[in-house]
Amino acid sequence: MSNSTLRHALLGYSFLLPNLIGFALFTLGPIVFSLLLSFFNWDLFSTPVFVDTANYLRLFADAGSQFWVYTGNSLFFLVVVPLQMGAALLTAYLLNQHLKGTLLFKIIFFLPVVLSAVPVAIIWEYMLDTENGLLNILLAHLGVASIPWLYDSAWIKPGISLMVVWQGAAFSTIIYYAALQGIPDQLYEVAVLDGAGAWRQFWNITMPLLKPTHFFLSITGVIAALQLFAPIYVMTHGTTGGAHTLLIEVYWAAYHRFQMGYASGLSWILFLIIFLLSLLYWTPFGKRMAEP
Amino acid sequence: MKHRRLTATLFYVLLLAATAWYLVPFLWALVTSLKHPGTISDGRWLPYERASTMEVEGEEQEVRIVEERETTFLVRVLPTDTLREVPRGVLEHVSPNWKNYEETWSIAPFGRYFLNSILVALCMTLGQLITCSLGGYAFSRLRFPGRDAVFLLYLATLMIPTPVLTVPIYLLLREYHLLNTYQGVILPGLFSAYGTFLLRQFFLTIPRELEDAARVDGAGRLGVYFRIIIPLSGPALAALATFVFLGSWNDFFWPSIVLTDPEMLTLPVGLAHLNDIYLFDYGRLMAGSMISIIPAVLMYMVFQRFITRGVVMSGIKG
Numbered sequence: 114m115s116n117s118t119l120r121h122a123l124l125g126y127s128f129l130l131p132n133l134i135g136f137a138l139f140t141l142g143p144i145v146f147s148l149l150l151s152f153f154n155w156d157l158f159s160t161p162v163f164v165d166t167a168n169y170l171r172l173f174a175d176a177g178s179q180f181w182v183y184t185g186n187s188l189f190f191l192v193v194v195p196l197q198m199g200a201a202l203l204t205a206y207l208l209n210q211h212l213k214g215t216l217l218f219k220i221i222f223f224l225p226v227v228l229s230a231v232p233v234a235i236i237w238e239y240m241l242d243t244e245n246g247l248l249n250i251l252l253a254h255l256g257v258a259s260i261p262w263l264y265d266s267a268w269i270k271p272g273i274s275l276m277v278v279w280q281g282a283a284f285s286t287i288i289y290y291a292a293l294q295g296i297p298d299q300l301y302e303v304a305v306l307d308g309a310g311a312w313r314q315f316w317n318i319t320m321p322l323l324k325p326t327h328f329f330l331s332i333t334g335v336i337a338a339l340q341l342f343a344p345i346y347v348m349t350h351g352t353t354g355g356a357h358t359l360l361i362e363v364y365w366a367a368y369h370r371f372q373m374g375y376a377s378g379l380s381w382i383l384f385l386i387i388f389l390l391s392l393l394y395w396t397p398f399g400k401r402m403a404e405p
Numbered sequence: 406m407k408h409r410r411l412t413a414t415l416f417y418v419l420l421l422a423a424t425a426w427y428l429v430p431f432l433w434a435l436v437t438s439l440k441h442p443g444t445i446s447d448g449r450w451l452p453y454e455r456a457s458t459m460e461v462e463g464e465e466q467e468v469r470i471v472e473e474r475e476t477t478f479l480v481r482v483l484p485t486d487t488l489r490e491v492p493r494g495v496l497e498h499v500s501p502n503w504k505n506y507e508e509t510w511s512i513a514p515f516g517r518y519f520l521n522s523i524l525v526a527l528c529m530t531l532g533q534l535i536t537c538s539l540g541g542y543a544f545s546r547l548r549f550p551g552r553d554a555v556f557l558l559y560l561a562t563l564m565i566p567t568p569v570l571t572v573p574i575y576l577l578l579r580e581y582h583l584l585n586t587y588q589g590v591i592l593p594g595l596f597s598a599y600g601t602f603l604l605r606q607f608f609l610t611i612p613r614e615l616e617d618a619a620r621v622d623g624a625g626r627l628g629v630y631f632r633i634i635i636p637l638s639g640p641a642l643a644a645l646a647t648f649v650f651l652g653s654w655n656d657f658f659w660p661s662i663v664l665t666d667p668e669m670l671t672l673p674v675g676l677a678h679l680n681d682i683y684l685f686d687y688g689r690l691m692a693g694s695m696i697s698i699i700p701a702v703l704m705y706m707v708f709q710r711f712i713t714r715g716v717v718m719s720g721i722k723g
Contacts, residue, residue, distance in 0.1 A: 118550065121547070121548055121549045121550075122549045122550050122551075124547060124549065124626060125543050125547040125548070125549025125552060126543075126549060128539050128540070128542055128543035128547060128626070128630075129539070129540050129543040129544075129555075131535065131536045131539055131540070131596075132536045132537065132539060132540030132543075132596060132601055133540070133555075134596075135536055135595055135596025135597075136559065136562075136596060136598060138577070138593075139570065139574055139592070139593040139596060140562050140565075140570065140596075140598055141558065141562065142573065142577075143569070143570040143571075143572075143573035143574050143577070144562065144565055144569060144570065144573075146573040146576075147569050147570070147572055147573050150572070150573065157576075157579075200423075203419070203423075204420075204423050207416055207419055207420050207423070210416055212413065212416060212417065212420070214420075218420050218423075218424060220706075220709060221424055221427050221428060222423065222424075222427060223709070223713055224427070224702070224705060225427070226651070226712070226716060227651060227654075227655075227701045227702070227704065227705040227712065228655070228698060228701055229654065229655040229656075229657065229672065229673040229676075229697070229701070230655065230657060230673070231657055231672075231673035231674075231676050231677050231680075231697070232673075232676055232693075232694035232695075232697045232698050235676065235680050235690055235691075235693075235694045236430050236431070236433075236434045236691065236694055237430065238680075239433075239434065239437065239687050239690065239691065240430055240433065242446075242685075242687075244446065245445075245446030245448070245687070247429070247430075247433050247448075250448050279426070279427075279430070284716065287713055287716050287717060288716075288717060288720065291717040311412065329720065333720075336566065339566070340566055340567065340568065342657065342658045343657035343658065343673070343677075346657075346661075346677070347657075347677050347680060350680070350681055350684070351681075360568055363568050363572075364568075364658075367571075367572050367575070368575070368662055373572060373576065376572055377569075377572050377573075380566070380568040380569040380572065381569060383566060383568060383569070384564075384565060384566055384569055387564070387566055388564060391564070
């Protein structure tokens with residue numbers, strides 16, 4: 114190695130060093146370790162035992178395995194993605210109409226982004242209370258019988274999703290609003306000259322130009338929806354019931370039952386699901402959706 | 406013209422509907438946090454205080470409410486053991502009950518939780534600003550063997566979800582007796598591949614001529630980093646700071662795994678404990694939620710523009 118190459122290497126790696134240590138200890142190292150661990154059984158106290166692919170096989174083969182139920186629960190929460198995107202697109206569109214009072218509306222709609230999911234989940238647990246929750250009180254006025262939102266395995270996922278959409282839409286609103294502001298006014302002016310009304314302008318100009326934003330929000334939304342933790346954990350006080358997702362199972366396996374190998378294997382399955390879902394975006398169909 | 410006014414009206418109706426959707430849970434929680442025991446779930450929008458005595462035939466007598474009716478109470482006058490129907494207004498009047506706040510505050514050390522949250526969030530923010538900007542500079546401006554390979558490795562890890570990482574990090578911290586310490590919560594957050602990537606992309610947009618000019622003037626690489634790159638990267642650094650601070654401030658999963666000592670909990674974890682202690686005691690729970698929300702709302706009011714811009718630039722959920 115020449116003198117100058119050595120100097121370049123020293124310089125480069127000394128700038129990179131603090132970062133590289135963090136990367137090795139808290140990202141790359143754990144990834145490798147987790148993969149290895151998934152082929153072992155380890156309860157933290159005895160010696161780890163190599164079990165080959167048993168941790169993976171038991172997910173699929175074990176008669177008592179709840180794997181598909183957990184996967185189904187995880188996938189259910191994907192409904193929040195279109196819901197929060199739709200709500201966010203509508204509110205961002207309204208904010209972009211330059212109406213009086215927009216600033217105030219903006220402050221209100223963006224606010225949930227700074228709130229921790231924990232107080233929001235506690236407030237929504239109360240909103241969804243079977244006897245005294247505001248939602249059931251309002252539904253009663255419409256003649257709907259009270260719904261056991263958090264106490265019924267069929268209602269618990271929709272109930273939690275409501276809270277997630279309430280909070281998640283704020284982030285999407287901010288992103289949509291920024292994207293809408295980036296669309297040049299001239300495009301609309303030309304459309305007006307062509308006699309296009311607001312409806313046609315929205316579908317022929319706004320929507321196509323928002324494609325990259327839809328793409329971005331749907332992919333980050335899917336990733337976040339598959340990793341919901343605080344809403345489920347807090348609203349069910351850890352009992353989770355019908356909302357027991359893959360991530361919740363990883364949590365219970367690792368930190369309560371100390372099945373470190375099994376938990377690692379399951380977390381890789383979660384990665385695989387996220388990876389496969391994001392592959393959809395690289396198919397020709399997905400690509401067409403992403404380009405303006 | 407008429408058409409346009411109609412559209413504007415429709416827009417306002419929709420805006421108000423969205424406002425209600427966002428504000429109603431807050432207001433409902435606020436009202437509930439001020440309600441008195443026994444009236445917590447009365448379904449009303451104001452907190453009412455109930456008296457236990459009322460005037461009966463010129464004398465103050467002790468009474469019990471036997472039945473609540475639409476606009477009246479059926480009460481038992483205790484000394485004479487007789488029933489009476491009186492308008493609700495005789496026994497109750499609107500008055501906020503601050504006791505929920507006092508009691509919640511004395512049960513859970515919210516001041517301490519708040520300081521813990523601030524400490525963790527500030528350390529992580531500062532840490533990432535340093536490590537990610539140094540790393541971002543190396544990846545964007547310095548040429549050294551293995552640079553592109555290492556960078557590619559960073560990019561590849563962006564897809565890996567946090568749950569994959571947390572089990573090994575938990576084991577690592579356990580090995581070094583860092584569980585239930587502030588360091589244990591903070592250390593893994595002092596670096597992120599995403600932050601490094603974000604800053605590298607931004608640094609690439611800074612004209613190289615500025616750097617060359619400074620080099621001609623005799624500045625070293627560290628001088629360039631401090632005097633050219635950092636001062637010109639205000640928006641990107643602010644975006645990363647917002648992203649890391651909000652992420653840490655709101656995080657529940659990681660601190661709830663690492664921290665067990667009640668004195669060391671962050672705000673979300675402490676509040677979640679309260680939620681398990683005061684099961685269904687909604688007056689106090691709403692008071693606790695309000696206490697934990699208020700600092701975030703104040704922070705948001707002051708830095709609203711800054712935070713919004715940061716969210717857009719960092720582009721990932723905080």
